[in-house]
Amino acid sequence: MKNLFRGVAIASCLLTSLLTSQAEAQDEILATGKRVYLNTCATGYCHTPDGGAGGGGARLTARGFDLDYITRTVSFGLHETRMLGFATTLPAEELQAVIAYVASLNGIAANGIVVATKPPVTLSPAAERGKTLLHDPLRGFNRCATCHEIAGSGVPVADPIVTVPASTRDLKRLKTAKVATVRIGKERMPGLVLNQGAVRSLFYDLTSTPPVRRNVETATVEIKPGSRWRHSDFTRVYNDTELEEILEYLRAQIP
């Protein structure tokens, strides 16, 4: 009997301990979720800090939302509204935490939420710097992202990059065979030709940055192969170390 009591006491203690640790974990998730919520959802014209009415976003507290709806909406947004999806912009644990927090505003204890997210690409410090350099807003239009879209960010002027140059030397030596010389009237310009149809022609004018997509009558345009335009004129804005870091980022994104 004594052993039975001891067993019950131990089990009770373990259960209490388990419940306590679960509660602590849940508290931690909710605390993280609230922090993410305040920084991401309750900043500016969106939801109010307490989830109530009077902000630009909908009231979230006591709306009767179910967990599935909250998960889908936070992850992928709401069609034809201004609600953004955060599946690709928030780390998985933060996404799960903010879903749990919004769920808690609706009386749902959201333990063990599993959110379908793409596995994050872990970047080396050099690749992280390369990513920043590629997109660097402080360089104005003199940055790679003015003409290249990488991992969904940037402007897709150039064809998608499928092969990453092995070295900065190779990067600088990249040929620019697709760029032609386009003549309209008396003006000549380097052009990346997209389509030369019977009626209209489409090309990027590369005279200056940002490139301009021009749509002109084919009869008014003369297109000749070859150009004085060089990719190296643009890679020159970066030094070798920076170019190597950009390549490191490209290698991480493009197998």
Next chain:
Amino acid sequence: MRIPYSILVAVLLCLQAAQAADAVDGATHDNWQHYGGTQMAWRYSALDQVNTANVARLKPEWIFQTGEYTDALQTTPIVVDGVLYLSTNNSQVFALDAATGDLRWHYEYPPLDLASGANYVLFGAINRGVAVADGKVFLGTHDNYMVALDAKSGQELWKVNIDNAKQCGCAPRGAPLVVNDIVIIGGTGGDGAHRGYLTAFNIHTGRLAWRWYTVPAEGEKGNETWKGDSWKYGGGANWMTGSYDPELNLVYWGTGNAASDFYAGDRVIDPTQVERDVNLYTASIVALDATTGKLKWHYQEIPNDVWDFDSAYEVILFDRVIDGKARKLLVHMNKSGMTFVLDRVTGEYINAYLANEVVTFITGIGENGKLLGRHEPIPGQPTDICPSGFLGGKSWNQMAYSPVSGLLYAPMIEVCMTVTAMRQEPQPGAFFAGGGGNIFLPKDREYYAHLDAIDPVSGKVKWRYPYPTILLASVLATAGDLVFSGKPDGDFFALDATTGKELWRYQTGAGNRGSAITYAVNGRQYIATATGWGSIIGPMAASLFPEEGKNWRSGSTLIVFALPEDRP
């Protein structure tokens, strides 16, 4: 010597006319060529076929539905030589016969799809109009491109990216402004981690003409007003449309608020020195050389803005005789409702006044427009502020200015806000407001909006048209001594410009959130208004008035009015 009475009257009338006379003609005639009517941004038409005597006979002449019914139609249509150009939030453009509404052409654009992750911009898709010049239509798209279309066919002629939307979270919302051979466009981003700018493209080639950053870079004058690296994400998005004085070749633009909006701890060097020139050139009026984009002068309206009080709204250019001297002036209403009168040649301060009745963010205005008794949000503590940073004392919807009455006609809002400021780390392109909050109605009031006739220099109110809920549509003034605007419940209405008396109204079926215009085709005057309630602050305002707000319907319809053909 006795001066004959008739001569005395004539002299007095001339003097009075000279007092209000504008050397520049900012009135529209048959066309409505620019966002603000003309580059002076008066939203005033010299047409007077529709006037106080016959406005009651105004009837719908034609109606056009765009097909985008889930939000508001916020646009200002442009009319040139009998063709009306209408843009929608999702970057569609329709060219319509301005007399009949018949479709000439339709430019389709892929709609914004935030849910798929293919697009990423803050605030969603919003468009407030196109610009038309040189046989081209210029459109700022929801995914951050500037596009030029052939005005006759709708054929796309050129398209250029303004910035990487996935990174800046920004896109144009206001209409572009064409000045000589360039088209100038701003963008959103003032509430995001972004560094705002104006960009000018050549109208013929689409090539970049210039870019002017609101927040100066390291080594540039004005950068010293920023703490550390905060300038890199300093906001200053110029999200509405500016003005232009062709004589001075100066472009005038109101700049956006500093970021983060409500928390200044990381961007202000000395919180005790916030009287002038803090976080330049945010919350300012700037004059730029139109040819080069170089800054000529600036006047900062809200040094260290911690209330989200942009200066982004319209800049109205007008002339006045002050102390016996003819002055080229501008008048600008800040989002706070604080209204500034400046010499537009030099930027010299002339006067400032408060256009709202409920004001708690300051206790008054001092010398040279200094903010007295600043009531700032305390980080971490909910703080009540009036007017609200979200709706403002006036929203972006534009005032009108009549050179005949010499008055401004302004749609004002009396709504407050509880702000909770908090420190925030900038994430490129993401919201960076440094806090949030909720709006509320001030106590013991019978009306929360009013359309006022205001002397633009003194701020004296000549008449007031009170409205029990909200007014979020622009104002149109005409030589017919009329003022037009719209209400959230769908009523489009006309007031007597001299007395403020309501003379006519028409129930359009959806909330009025856009900007009315007037134009003429073959001698017949038309008045057009965009209808459809929405945007971010439309539903936000509706939440303050649950009973009325449930009937403020979204939509996307242009309704065009005219007098019956058998008019007397």
